[in-house]
Amino acid sequence: xxxxxxxxxxxxxxxxxxxxxxxxxIMGLIKDGECCVCEFVEVLQMSQPSISQHLRKLRxxxxxxxxxxxxxxxxxxxxxxxSYLIVQQVLEQIPDQKEKLQALEEAGLRIQCDM
Amino acid sequence: xxxxxxxxxxxxxxxxxxxxxxxxxIMGLIKDGECCVCEFVEVLQMSQPSISQHLRKLRxxxxxxxxxxxxxxxxxxxxxxxSYLIVQQVLEQIPDQKEKLQALEEAGLRIQCDM
DNA sequence: TGCAAATATAAGCATATGCTAATATACTAA
DNA sequence: TTAGTATATTAGCATATGCTTATATTTGCA
Numbered sequence: 001x002x003x004x005x006x007x008x009x010x011x012x013x014x015x016x017x018x019x020x021x022x023x024x025x026i027m028g029l030i031k032d033g034e035c036c037v038c039e040f041v042e043v044l045q046m047s048q049p050s051i052s053q054h055l056r057k058l059r060x061x062x063x064x065x066x067x068x069x070x071x072x073x074x075x076x077x078x079x080x081x082x083s084y085l086i087v088q089q090v091l092e093q094i095p096d097q098k099e100k101l102q103a104l105e106e107a108g109l110r111i112q113c114d115m
Numbered sequence: 116x117x118x119x120x121x122x123x124x125x126x127x128x129x130x131x132x133x134x135x136x137x138x139x140x141i142m143g144l145i146k147d148g149e150c151c152v153c154e155f156v157e158v159l160q161m162s163q164p165s166i167s168q169h170l171r172k173l174r175x176x177x178x179x180x181x182x183x184x185x186x187x188x189x190x191x192x193x194x195x196x197x198s199y200l201i202v203q204q205v206l207e208q209i210p211d212q213k214e215k216l217q218a219l220e221e222a223g224l225r226i227q228c229d230m
Numbered sequence: 231t232g233c234a235a236a237t238a239t240a241a242g243c244a245t246a247t248g249c250t251a252a253t254a255t256a257c258t259a260a
Numbered sequence: 261t262t263a264g265t266a267t268a269t270t271a272g273c274a275t276a277t278g279c280t281t282a283t284a285t286t287t288g289c290a
Contacts, residue, residue: 008143008209009136015205016134020278021127028123037237050279052238071236071287089204090130094123135248152267165249167268186257186266 006082014083017061018090022046023054027077027087028097030064034076035101036111043100063087072111121197129198132176133205137161138169142192142202143212145179149191150216151226158215178202187226 018024025044029035035043040051055075058064065078081087104110133139140159144150150158155166170190173179180193196202219225 006208008139011205011209012134012136012139014134015130015139019127019129019131019134021124022278024123024127024130038235047280048237049239049281053278056238068237068286073237083208086205086208090126090201093121093198093201094126137248153265162250163267164251164269168248171268183256183267188267 006086011083011086013061014063014081014086017057017063018087020054022050023058024090024094025097026051026054026058026075027063028091028094029101030076031091031097033101034067034074036072036074038072039101039104039109039111040075042104042109043097121201126198126201128176129178129196129201132172132178133202135169137165138173139205139209140212141166141169141173141190142178143206143209144216145191146206146212148216149182149189151187151189153187154216154219154224154226155190157219157224158212 018027022044026035026040029040029043037048037051037055040046040055041048044051055064055066059066059075062078062081063083064075067074067076077087078084101110133142137159141150141155144155144158152163152166152170155161155170156163159166170179170181174181174190177193177196178198179190182189182191192202193199216225
């Protein structure tokens with residue numbers, strides 16, 4: 001697969017979105033999995049509307065996908081995004097967020113949905 | 116060389132700085148070289164104070180180095196920055212800015228300083 | 231049907247950001 | 261020393277951003 005150069009302006013837009021502690025953590029949490037909104041709220045200890053607004057920005061830019069399953073909406077990284085390579089490289093550089101999800105699981109707060 | 120994981124907050128700060136069209140272009144222009152302020156002004160077609168303010172942010176964060184030579188101050192990428200790897204990977208993904216500098220050179224506007 | 235849980239949206243507000251205009255500083259050369 | 265060039269800094273202003281509070285929407289379940 002050849003290297004694709006992406007318009008500078010598009011890259012700047014993606015970096016701007018990732019350049020926020022909350023959104024970068026969200027992306028780290030779903031680096032290789034998915035989470036629903038209430039899990040983000042629990043892990044990040046932020047209000048639900050605030051999380052929803054960050055998710056909307058990420059979704060509007062196409063960086064994440066959403067999928068409703070029952071009463072929950074699960075978010076995951078959109079690996080088809082033109083700038084996914086950059087996203088991936090960035091997420092390689094930040095501390096692993098898995099332990100935060102494990103803590104959730106141990107507290108019995110991880111959402112399991114089999115629908 | 117082992118992989119170093121950098122604090123998420125620090126990474127977010129760097130991405131925020133790169134998440135601006137002007138600053139990203141500046142970084143692209145000095146990806147493998149150096150430029151002085153008047154060259155940025157010419158290439159980006161922006162006011163000198165505006166460029167200076169962007170350069171200050173990049174310098175305050177340690178992403179660029181400055182070196183005075185005569186009446187000019189030359190800026191270059193600080194390859195020793197903790198997040199330099201990320202910076203480098205990002206700059207790989209944007210269109211090459213060299214041609215803009217070549218155009219400057221052909222117009223006789225490139226600064227040559229032998230001090 | 232009716233209520234509770236999960237999520238989204240909108241309005242309002244405080245702070246951050248990026249630009250311009252004006253001015254200050256540093257260096258060069260006559 | 262004086263003028264000119266390059267750069268930095270400051271103040272002011274308009275817009276963008278992120279949060280809170282309040283409310284709407286969707287789904288599950290009794």
